[in-house]
Amino acid sequence: MIEKRDFYINGAWVAPSEAHDLAVIDPSTEQQCAVISLGSQADTDAAVAAAKAAFPAWSAAPLGDRLAALERLEALYNARKTEMSEAMSLEMGAPKFLSETSQWGAGAWHIKEAIRAARAYEFERKSGDDWIYHEPIGVAALITPWNWPMNQVTLKVIPALAVGCTVVLKPSEIAPLSSILLAEMIDEAGFPAGVFNMVNGDGAGVGSQLSVHPDVDMVSFTGSTRAGALITKAAADTVKRVSLELGGKGANVIFADADDKAVARGVRHCFQNTGQSCNAPTRMLVEESIYDQVVESAREAAEQQAVGPAQQDGRHIGPLVSEGHWHKVQGLIQDGIDEGARLVAGGTGRPDGMNAGYFVKPTVFADVNNQMKIAREEVFGPVLVIIPFKDEADALTIANDTPYGLGNYVQTQDPEKAKRMARGMRSGMVEVNGNSLGGETPFGGYKQSGNGREGSVWGLEEYLEVKAVAGIS
Incomplete structure (x- = not known):
């Protein structure tokens, strides 16, 4: 030791x-x-x-x-x-x-x-x-x-x-x-x-x-x-x-004209580091016309996400950091179920076959509204919530309806729409179409971030x- x-x-x-x-x-x-x-x-x-x-x-x-x-x-x-x-x-x-x-x-x-x-x-x-x-x-x-x-x-x-x-x-x-x-x-x-x-x-x-x-x-x-x-x-x-x-509660806005890889990319980003990142895109806001399709794609991505020990080779996610944090995340997943959100993937408990370690099932909730606890609190685990929106104005309202303002994300092939969204988002950082910020940019947020x-x-x-x-x- x-x-x-x-x-x-x-x-x-x-x-x-x-x-x-x-x-x-x-x-x-x-x-x-x-x-x-x-x-x-x-x-x-x-x-x-x-x-x-x-x-x-x-x-x-x-x-x-x-x-x-x-x-x-x-x-x-x-x-x-x-x-x-x-x-x-x-x-x-x-x-x-x-x-x-x-x-x-x-x-x-x-x-x-x-x-x-x-x-x-x-x-x-x-x-x-x-x-x-x-x-x-x-x-x-x-x-x-x-x-x-x-x-x-x-x-x-x-x-x-x-x-x-x-x-x-x-x-x-x-x-x-x-x-x-x-x-x-x-x-x-x-x-x-x-x-x-x-x-x-x-x-x-x-x-x-x-x-x-x-x-x-x-x-x-x-x-x-x-x-x-x-x-x-x-x-x-x-x-x-x-x-x-x-903290953060990043919105990832998926418009109908998003690229084919946007949903899977967003799920992976949410789950990276077992969801223990303050700038994780944990709220996936989806345009109504593609909502059902996106929910299915998110379910598939979550079910394909491997979980394993830290010392094991591979591109899996590891455990949460501690017993106390594991119980906190389990409680918030249960809150989502109790609030009536639709559990699409994952849920409470450890992944099948894991009896030790602070492992969590990669979890996706659909039919979430922005007033639910899982949409407002920073879970800090591999938990994604999916929220529908009607149009650009509605998406911006939902994205900004949070005490946090660290990082947000936009997925669209319309450059002008991307610029309008980036300008309107009350956050310190915005990433568009999977493009990460470089090392010469500032990291930080608005509001309670x-x-x-x-x-x-x-x-x-x-x-x-x-x-x-x-x-x-």
């Missing part, structure tokens, strides 16, 4: 100030695979103090020196791809293929893009006769989720370090192994002591301690909308910046203050 109780503070691995072991569970087997420790107030204080002490020198270091350290980290991340992929499969159940490609790859893309964006960024620029300086905000507390571990950690850690901030990372206690591995790489890359610190803990402990800490200048959080609201309230007394990337942007230039600016200066040449 893996034992990783220590924290990374001030350039060294240190034992917790007090014992508080936590088991890490392999969701494919329900067996303990590792043990970590949860931090206390003393551990949080030590990490923040180290980051605060390291900030003056790191923020004043030449950009080239900071980027050179990040390039050394990038080389280590690429060289240790297999270890990182295996860690994510073990801790949160990402199937081997997904972990080796999208899960590991997301981290690689974000490291490369943050370095590129920082190298090209104008940290000082003229505005008339005055100067505008973009300066690092200070100590950044980074609180990350379990569903895309390296995607979210690198989206925060790398731009923060690039612009000159020092950081304290609190990864998810459910999936901490990949972040521990990244901390080992950062140590090997030779960053100055205190620039990067990592303390494991839960939201009620280390997460809350960081949110209220007077020496933390900003908090960047990715996770549930409920937790994001609590962090915002906790941070208010110290008026620190809070950047949030929260959050208030920040991550990735590329936008990711850098999350960690910068703006200073106006007059009277110097």
